[in-house]
Amino acid sequence: MPIAIQLTPGLLTEAGQRSVFSRIAEVLLDVHGLKGNKFMSRTVIGHVTTLPEGAAYVEGKPQSLALIEIKVPSVTFPNREVQQAFVERVTDVIDELKAGPHPRNRTFVNVTYAVDGTWGIAGKAYTNADLGEGIATG
Template identity: 60%
Template sequence: MPISVQVTTGLLTIDGEREVLPLVADALLRVHGLTGNKFMTPNVVGHLVVSPEAHSYVGGQQQSLAVIEVKVPSVTFPNAEVKQAFVSEATDIIDRLKQGQHPRERTYVNGKPIQESALCSNQITCFLRRNASRRWIFIRNVVWDV
């Protein structure tokens, strides 16, 4: 499941820039009860983009900005509780790793749904899909019965 963390230069500490992706990935797995899952863990991937504040806008004004976006199938957040747990954890991670005066209200977390077929055709990563009482994992057009 691809994760993108976009922040303005200087928003995170140097250590924070190294730690943010592993922490957000852990949070995504944790809210789904998949911590330590040998299959899912290596399939949570991501990248950090650091942009100058002159390229970051909030309300039309150049300001510090943090955007965490996960590209996942719609079934990833099955209810509001799971989604809110992830949003809260991701926002807390930015708060812990920031340096200076970046307010929580300028940290945005978005679960961006993507077409299930896009995952397979673009060979991006894996996802879970529930079908009645069975759970299937699809990876690049290969089906694994779990």
């Protein structure tokens, strides 16, 4: 499950910059009850990008911004409780790791779903059922 984290320069502490990806990946697995599942742990991939100074805009002005985007199979985030928990906890992670002032309303979380059967790993297109089997044996 690719996670793309885009941050403005200096938004996070140095230690926060190094740990933000693993913290958000942990939240993703935890809200789904999959923490420690080897199959799922291998599928959580991604990157952290620090945008150039002045390249992030909120309300048409350069401001601090944290944008967390995740692409997941369509069986993920099955109910409102899981959705809310993920968004709130990811926002909490940014708040905990920030280097200075950054209001919560400039942390955005977005989830995009893959079409069933188009979740590919190592050349294999997984269906939701295939993923369920991987999780069960994981």
